[in-house]
Amino acid sequence: MPRIVAAASAFPSHRVPQVEARDAAGRFFAGNFPGLNRLLPVFDHARVESRRLMRPLPWYFERHPAEEINRIFVQEGGALLAEAAQRCLDAAGCSAQAVDMVIAVTTTGLSTPSLDARLVGALGLRSTVARMPLWGLGCAGGAAGLARAFDFCRAVPGARVLVAGLETCSLTLFPDDISKKNLVATAIFGDGAAAVLVAGDDLPVTGPRILATRSQLFPDTERIMGWDITGGGMELVLSPRLPALIRQQLPGLVDDFLRDHGHSRSELVHFITHPGGAKVIDAYRQALHLSRDDLALTEELLRAFGNISSVSVLAVLERWLASPRAGQHGLGLLSAFGPGFAAELVLLEV
Numbered sequence: 001m002p003r004i005v006a007a008a009s010a011f012p013s014h015r016v017p018q019v020e021a022r023d024a025a026g027r028f029f030a031g032n033f034p035g036l037n038r039l040l041p042v043f044d045h046a047r048v049e050s051r052r053l054m055r056p057l058p059w060y061f062e063r064h065p066a067e068e069i070n071r072i073f074v075q076e077g078g079a080l081l082a083e084a085a086q087r088c089l090d091a092a093g094c095s096a097q098a099v100d101m102v103i104a105v106t107t108t109g110l111s112t113p114s115l116d117a118r119l120v121g122a123l124g125l126r127s128t129v130a131r132m133p134l135w136g137l138g139c140a141g142g143a144a145g146l147a148r149a150f151d152f153c154r155a156v157p158g159a160r161v162l163v164a165g166l167e168t169c170s171l172t173l174f175p176d177d178i179s180k181k182n183l184v185a186t187a188i189f190g191d192g193a194a195a196v197l198v199a200g201d202d203l204p205v206t207g208p209r210i211l212a213t214r215s216q217l218f219p220d221t222e223r224i225m226g227w228d229i230t231g232g233g234m235e236l237v238l239s240p241r242l243p244a245l246i247r248q249q250l251p252g253l254v255d256d257f258l259r260d261h262g263h264s265r266s267e268l269v270h271f272i273t274h275p276g277g278a279k280v281i282d283a284y285r286q287a288l289h290l291s292r293d294d295l296a297l298t299e300e301l302l303r304a305f306g307n308i309s310s311v312s313v314l315a316v317l318e319r320w321l322a323s324p325r326a327g328q329h330g331l332g333l334l335s336a337f338g339p340g341f342a343a344e345l346v347l348l349e350v
Helices: 018-029 036-042 057-061 066-092 115-123 138-155 180-188 242-260 278-288 293-305 310-321
Strands: 003-010 014-017 050-053 101-106 130-135 160-168 191-199 209-217 225-230 233-238 268-273 331-338 342-349
Touching (some): 003 310, 018 050, 018 180, 050 293, 066 115, 066 160, 101 138, 115 130, 130 138, 138 191, 138 225, 138 310, 160 310, 191 310, 242 342, 268 278, 268 293, 268 310, 278 293, 293 310, 310 331
Antiparallel strands (some): 209 342, 331 342
16 A cells, blocks of 8 residues: 655744734724624634734734735745655655655635646656646645555555645635624634655555545535635635534544545544534543544644644644654544535554
């Protein structure tokens, strides 16, 4: 089975402590948001201590044209993505010329040529490298990228696939969206990039094996999360039903997935989970009856960087690979949820 060889991340230089973000949101929404003082504690309860943003905090108080915002995503975000990808290749001891496919994941900006094409020149990948851009999967995109890398390596056992994710969530802040969901988004989302190298069976590499993957789309849940594209930009869709839906759907989904591959939940030792937010983490823990330690790395990433959409689960994977946990034999479940509403599951074996 294909193996995960290495993972790496890269973040913008602008670090914003949560207390500063809270004060900034108070000024930003002042006079426009009924009951603002009652809602600002969402920053205190988010279990986020700091985040990295593409721009200094005062920049977000000014209006910027769409072309400027997307230019930052393409140019500066693209450089951040290339940095994470190069770090991943260096950690794997793999040359850019040895990569056979690159999968670029994002939901927070637009680029044509796509990000994967831009990585070819930035990294020195072969001009014949296979490319797959994944857009619109939101927080589930990182796990979906790993699943597609697994598919390619199963079909081409001698292949190396680079999965690279970029999310600039702060650039989607919609100043005219005076709503509780926008305030919540301001409290939890951050920016960053991450990359993972996956290799097929024919290559002499080490790392956890990918045994199987599962994509699940839940019917009649399109308005749980996503974007509404409006004249002002990308307006967030985020329903308070999300934690309850996870508690309801996750146990059966995981049990069915494991059963299909001859395993049970009791065999799971590792949990590499997207930190969607404090309430989402709690719902995940409750649904699968996990201890606080089981999701310690997920909580750690949330505290330090917030929710970085598709990048988050790849960054948690990086931390897990560098921890003593990765040396503990057993099965692992990598998972993330995103618009659709959808889930992406990846079964690992150490």
